Amino acid sequence: MSSAGNAPIAEKTQTPAVELAAAGAASAELTKAGAADEFERDALACLDDVARFARSLARAADDADDLVQETYLRALRSRHTFRAGADMRRWLFTICKNVFLRVNERARDQVSLSEDPSDDTMASVRVHHAMMHAGEEILFDRLSTSDAIAVALDALPEPFKVVVVLVDFEGYGYEDAAEVLGIPVGTVRSRLFRARRLLQERLIAHARDAGFSVTRTAPTSRKHT
């Protein structure tokens, strides 16, 4: 698999809903013809979800397609481990995540988190203060946030990125995300919170680079109750 490219996700993937629906319908017909049993039918029914998940992780279309193909190859070869009635989408996401992290194994080993929750709390307050100085509506209204988020997301350490994609893009709760990732719920929570704060900091930096008046300030003036 080649390395991920630099083009933003949104720029490369946003397609009008009508076209997406038409593509989905055509693909569904293609799918019906190709499935021989229930396992294959259920797995293929998740293909759009897996393709979207892979694209969120790998960004470059070619890399994402390779990731999907490898996911399905592994799924087919380990289909005997799939319990009938289990959540096929979650199972495929788990495989996809494992393939993705294995490809990016070096990054996975570089993750370290502070054990002190007050560090994250104060960092969160600091980011909020920086945003208040700019006016958050200015940032979110004027910034091309989809592109900025795609770039910021790509810069995150891979395990952080996967948690954000599962929770914020795919709508998983913390417990379900923990099952997909094979980590404790507390680790999902700490990675998610850290990742969101990093994304916010990068959005602020992006806003500054784009010429918006965002001032970084310490939270010393905030009065705590």
Next chain:
Amino acid sequence: MTSDTTLQDTPSLDCEQTVRLLWDYLDRQLPSIDLDAVDRHLHQCKANCASHFEFERAFLDVMHAARPQVVASDTLRLRVLALIASERGTATDA
């Protein structure tokens, strides 16, 4: 249990505790007693924590909106179908 009792049982949070719970609150991951406690603090602390809450909520809104709109291309679908056929053949051969 009366509603008065429930209100009395709701823990009182300070700003730091509230900020620590904001993401859980926004992600609907809190038990109801903590939800109530965060609600109460946000109602009382409009200048700081309610503002912080609005910022985090706006951030999550743009995150959700940034989800890639992707369907598998026909090319990819054909690749996967070919893979399935190939693996089916392998299983049969075996």
